[in-house]
Amino acid sequence: MFTMLNKKLNRKSWTALIISAIIMLSACSTPNTAVPAAGTAAPKSTGEAAGTNTPMADQQVLKYVTLNMPRSLDPTNVDAQRITSDGIAEPLVMLNDDATLRPWLAKSWKNIEPTLWEVELQPNVKFWSGVVMDAAAVKAALERHQKLNKRASSQIGGVEFMVKDATHLQIKTPKPDPAFIFKLTGFAIHNAAEADRLGDKFNKEADLTGFMKPTQFIPGELLIAEAVAGYWGVQPKLKRVEARLGSDGQARLLAMKSGDTDADMNVEVEQRISYEKDKKFDVLYPPGSTRNLWLNIKKVPAFQDPKVRLALSLALDRKELIDGVSRGFAEPVTGHFPKGLPYALDKGPESDREKAMKLLDEAGWKPGADGVRTKDGQKLQFKLLTYSFFQPTAVALQSQFKEIGVTIDIEPVETTASNQLMLDGNFEMATYCSCGSVTGDLGGQLKSYYYTGLVSNYGGYSNPEVDKLIDQLSAEFDASKQNDLAKKIQQIVLDETAIIYMYNSASWGSAYNSKVKDVDKNLRTKIVPEMYIGK
Template identity: 60%
Template sequence: MFRMLSIFRAAALVAVLSLALAGCGSANPVATSDEPAAEQTLKFLTVNMPRSLDPVHIDAQRILENGLAESLVVQNDDATLRPGLATSWRTVEPTVWEFTLHSGLRFWSGAPVDAAAVKASLERHKAKNPRAKSILGAMEFAAADATTLRITTKTPDPGLAFRLTTYGIHNAAEADRRGDEFNRDPDLTGFMKPVQFVPGETLVAEANPDYWGKPEGGIKLKRIEARLGSDPQARMLALRSGDADAEFNVEIDQRLQYEKSGTKFSVYSPAPTTRNIWLNTTKVPALRDKAVRQALDLAADRKELVDGLNHGYAKAATGHFPAGLPYAVDSGTTTDAAKAAAILDAAGWSPGPDGVRAKDGTRLHFKILTYTVFQPLAIALQSQWKKVGISTELAPVETTASNQMMLDGNFEIATYCSCGSATGDIAGQLRSFYRTGVVSNYGGYSNPQADALIDQLGTEFDPAKQAELAKQAQRILLDDVALVYLYASTQWGAAYAPRVRGVEPNLSRRILPGMWLAR
């Protein structure tokens, strides 16, 4: 595992350099005083409000980032790893990993966070977390002793540690005992404990006085107050007026305005991630026709999306991973509306009286599942696809509601962003998007050639071979138009008011125990 980290650090450096070229806000704002404020309550806005506090729930949004839950391993913004509840980890054999836990930790209830409890938590994720089944399904967990968790896989799995970063460890026994009550009153390990929770709207939490046995320095923030902020302009105005201290879904337009304020706000923009369009080949017969997928891909005007929609804070996508990473392909689709129209003509999709193409009684008309942050993109694509005879209508939903709809396959075309990004688990990311039968392969895409390469990649430890296998798989996916790749963007950063201190740039969207408020 440690041998392969060199390529991931190189990848992270490329991503960070790309980000620096795109521009970013001040990370060291000047405040009026370095004295702590009397009230240490951090107020913030986010689009991703949880509907449940149970970590296995599909809509348990931001409970890791907000300090309620913790994972065994933490992934930094630059795609490297750091310890979480586990102090270290190693491969004992190619199919056996050992994780050493911190000793003496407890859940909020006082129950010990030992290897047996972590085993039970991961097994509950495996059984009940819809997104975990395809990832944890082939793993077996065992408590070797109180502080040693052993994980056995069916095949060698170099990316295993990266895949454990999203699973909040919780008291599975209490979850079974409390039942549905666990959604609003869980038993977790974080430094913030909820005291008020309105699903999808507000979350108030207070510092846990027994966190990790009261470590030196303790928790500086005493309280967090999170609320839903669907409108990007309203989130920015709340921060500027002092009604909020932070927001965690900074859009491109708002980023520009924050940066114009000079040193007044800190704006942390993430490494670029690929924006893509999901195509439901399971539900929509027309999308099984490669000619239709190619037309959607070719008709998408990436220059217009980059220069107009993103004000230049993006680059045209070359494939699943952002260009410049060692495992990304060098070139992607070149927009060509005339070619898109010719492909549809050749495949028998002819324009009707209203300009919409049809074949054998089936019209090329699709609903685009979208939500607030993606609606401008959906509107732009609607106009671009219309030019080649493809009709669409918007099907906007509340952001969090889209999670279950995608999982259920309740969409035709979607702007939903499980966005391709720099990662330490190349195979795991490709597998989650494209492997036949995987839960998070929302559109039901299937290609035996891609499956074979992804499976081979998943057992490969050599970084150079990993990169080559990833490129081979992406070339197949590009040619087959598994998804429509549009652009790599630095959208959805974090913005903080000047009085917020202790933000860690490599975990910029996380509330951390060392954060505090100045006067």
């Protein structure tokens, strides 16, 4: 199993492959609604028939490869964010690829008052241990996220959770937030009491609600999961998932072509054409997002000068990044959000190398004998954190910045390892894929990137006017006013080069062997209960 892929990775000295299993239920809801949208269905109850068109049970094993492998099964851990997509853990509400919501562990929700929400839970849900997942258990899980999850402060910080009865949880927000429910998509529900009892052991022995339960887990290397008997929702047709982390996109492609694996959950540009030309594969891509270059303004003195930040942005040959590095599977960038959205800017950053060099001259950075600019004895030289998916882009950036006298040292890390480095601010520049995308929570997304002091504002950008506008946007219920405020915020951060926007791209799609049936087209990289291996 995975023989060709392992040989390829060993030859290239890449980290061994790893697994993830992803699970979703078919039930759609429009944002901020109390019940599923008309014409859709909520997750079905335990005992629903799996269907009669599925091959024999012993054939229902899905093997897949991915760039992202959890290092922990504890949902509060920064390196466990993939487990929700893997179908091991579950949130109250699931985010679709088109940025709409669907009920999950929450059956419905409603906004009672501007700062008060009520969530109705699915009935008969239990953790793997058999403990009932009631409102008290959900409250404990979300409060544990508030305490331990480093990303929680920007989403559910200051939120109060109150048990109304066993199946109803009320949520009090500090301020009116019309898009609050979107924030719940990032926090998987878990047995907090068991987590407190086990301590660090919970990283490997988590008590969750997903329909796939790990039977073998080597953090950063391997995950095998089997279907849970008596799962509360739609009974899965797949009986087992076997997956590994493949750092090399070409190796993943070879494994797919050889039949060693059934799915590649992180299709990269270099392999996309090969997949699309081969009729054996179905390739699905999510909506595009803005690829950006993070600058650590807080840590690096040179980046505290707006002229230096703007010069780096102007130095980019974005056409080369689009046509060359991205093989044309990208579009020009306009700002934080991809162009064409009602809250996106019409015009994005310029590319002008001559202007970039003039700005650096004005800022006091003069070319040395070796061509590298210096000021007060310091070279204009930075370390660029990147990982395999972004390495071609990193190499292009290194070359482009050299043209204006800036030296870049590329520091590649394993994909999952980059999460903690970014949260700790342990970087100077980074091609980290925290990328602006279509959303139903404009205020929440812009806040996580640009609000002063938030841990997810990795670069440490700060502007009191932006903070004030984000607060205003987050409390605004009128869609037209939301769009106007979002554009105003984006224009300010664009003018100040809070982040360097590179291009818009629909990257990291999924490729499935055509034998994999009933893939959810709105959860492209996730395994849904209806999915099965056909003939």
